[in-house]
Amino acid sequence: MGLPADLKSRFPLLQRTVHDQPIRYLDSANTSQKPQAVIDAMSRYYETINANVHRGSYEIAVQATDALENARAKIARFINAPDPREVVFTKNATEAMNLLARAWGSANLGAGDAMLISEMEHHANIVPWHMLAAERGIELRWIPVRPDGHLDLTELDRLIDGVKLVSVTAMSNVLGTLNDVRRLADAAHAHGALIAVDGSQFVPHRATDVQGMDIDFLAFTGHKLLGPTGIGVLWARSEILEAMPPFLGGGEMILSVTKEGFTTNEIPWKFEAGTPMVAEAVGLGAAVDFLTDLGMEAIQQHETELTAYTLRTLNERLGERITIHGPSEPGQRGAVFSFVLEAVHPHDIAQVLDQSGVCVRAGHHCAKPLLSTLGIPASTRASLYVYNDESDIDALAEALDACSDYFAL
Amino acid sequence: MSSLDDLYREVILDHYRSPRNRGELPAPPAVRTEGFNPLCGDEVVVYLQVNDEGTIDAIAIGGQGCSISQSSASMMSAAVKGKTVAEARQLIRAFKGLMSIHEGEIGGDGSEAEQGIAAEAETATVALGDLEALKGVVKFPVRIKCATLSWNTLDQALTEADSQD
Known part of the structure; x- marks a missing residue:
């Protein structure tokens, strides 16, 4: 130790x-500083195997694709996700929350529906919901914060009753408070709601186990956990991702396109329109290795x-x-x-x-x-x-x- | 901390600790305008009363923020009290000139640099007095917005006072 x-x-x-x-x-x-190992991994990627992914049939294109998908697998292991296909790469945690609000929210939240967040959320876990609320008339409820910096859960049963989604941070970016995510997950599920967790502050600092926490969504960013900027993650259980409509449209996220329409790709690529951030994924994979080696x-x-x-x-x-x-x-x-x-x-x-x-x-x-x-x-x-x-x-x-x-x- | 002394001159700390014209005025007849710096949460409220002759006969400052924003607001209130609207506007241009000339030097955008040149001429003809103490702010570019916050708010207040007539 x-x-x-x-x-x-x-x-x-x-x-x-x-x-x-x-x-x-x-x-x-x-944002965190970067170890030499992360900087080197990204340089090595550009120096040796840079090519577009999931397209080319030549050697380096295959290696670049492997590098991207290996990084995905490492990150899945890092958060104890059962399946790498559940790891969707995004630009950052903010984009991950917006993906959740836009793709899942637009399919599942309508006028009169309620959701629950807390007073200690980062704007990234507030504003996407405000935007959705303004469009669709959903009700946003707030778990209060006590003066000692902990969530006040005395009224949790009343607040959570009837909500479709609970979205809370695992660790406050202002107070450092560690929230009892498992307790909130149990409460959400007991009331038939899903739970999303903002892991931006938690994932870099604590062993993260999405199965142990029994959560449905996890958003976090690469640059706070020794990785590069420009890459984040939305993790969600595969059956939820399968049922969600796509987020951005374009290349990579389709299986086929005709003049009449398109069919979406499989998860996770369904949510990754356009050329992904390959070097950044490689850097994040190296960061996860670095943290895992430290323990x-x-x-x-x-x-x-x-x-x-x-x-x-x-x-x-x-x-x-x-x-x-x-x-x-x-x-x-x-x-x-x-x-x-x-x-x-x-x-x-x-x-x-x-x-x-x-x-x-x-x-x-x-x-x-x-x-x-x-x-x-x-x-x-x-x-x-x-x-x-x-x-x-x-x-x-x-x-x-x-x-x-x-x-x- | 010698280089900090360029920023935090004694007169600035004096205005920060003992702000002049602190308070509120009944609005109306005074106009009330608010200015915010969303980056750091600085907030300045300007209450301004202009009489029929076009002279500022009362001004009060509210809000909260860092030493630079609050001392600049205090000095601004002392400088424009009793001045005509035209003189106050001249002072705003002169003060912004003091800030923006240097913004140009440290690589501000072209349009601001051009405004700076125009304002430089203004600065030369208007006595800034204590306000010269804020000159050191330009060495700390992220703080320029703190220093100009109350002046932009005053500018807005003058415009509102004009439109009341």
Whole structure:
């Protein structure tokens, strides 16, 4: 158990400096850095086997197709999906949620139907439903968030009654809260509803088992789990995908086209119109290999220890001056820390921290309903991953202390 | 943090800690306009009262945001109070010139650079006083929108006040 001590050295970007300081990258909930192995896998793809997939009969076209489909199989194993055909490649998690809303939603949700999301969702799991609601008059219900950062499930039975879909995040991108997905899945199924999970924050940081969670859909993105930008995944149970109408139309997603119409391809290609993101899929496959080699259990342990260290260090160093939102128990949260520093606006904090090489995000983190519930217009967020260590947290605490002094009245 | 001192000049921190003309005005007769920076959540509310002679005889500022947006709003309110609408518009152009000249230098788009050249002439003829302290913002391009937020909101308020007549 435990992560290799030289892990940081495998990430080329983390070797650079910012304003003559070593970079302290604390924005992995936004996007992660990439190990050399992922960068190399993508370069090797372009250098050796680049060709369009599912078309050519020549050697490299076959190799490119194999590379794409091997990546799909790796990702299926990574989330314990029973069948690689259940893994649909999308541009990112946002597109995956839109695919769900457009293809499944348009076939299954009509006027008067209800669905349930939570107040801690990212805009990607809110706006597609708002758009559908505006078109079709569906009712959007909200699971409230308690002040301690957990979902308030006391009214769950009432809220879930009669809904056709529950769509919730497995881990909050603002608070780090880990939700009890299995409990929500059981409740949804008991009421005859399906459950979709936004795994953008969860999948990179915890062992993911779609069968164990007993969910119906999972959306996540590649760039937050050490992979490239431009690739995400919608996983769904095969019988659901089979019954869904297509999303985008074009090449690749058809079996045949005539002047009268078309017939759709088999899953998953039915949902992958046009030339897919082959190099990105190869990169994501390499990222999944990298994480699997580290071990998701070891990653969880590392992040839980670092979470405890972060909470302790920031609270000791800054005391009354800092308020860290979200669950206070390290085991109940991911390594995402949204905080408010007394008398200093998040935008100013991020600016001052940048001078020390510390990269954090300031703003509403694409979760305005949640910030509104918490009663704060904006927060600063530090988020960690496999390559972070205690020295990064020490640098954060030091820079925050200096920032607080700088703006002190 | 010496390079930060270019951004956070003492006069900026002073206006941030003790904002001038903070509050609300009854609207009407005042006009009330809101400006948002959706990226960081900054929000400025401008209450503006223009008398029959076309002079700004009252202004109040609400909202919340970072030190740059809030101090710029405070300085803006102090600078335009008692000025005529025409003078206030001249000041807006001059201030935006102070920001956009440098936007052009750091690679802003062509149209803004051209506006910048026009505004540069304006800047030379209008005394900006304390507002000069915000000049350091241009070294931090992502913060320029924070500094100009209240000025764009004022611009909108002046237009609304005009249309009330």
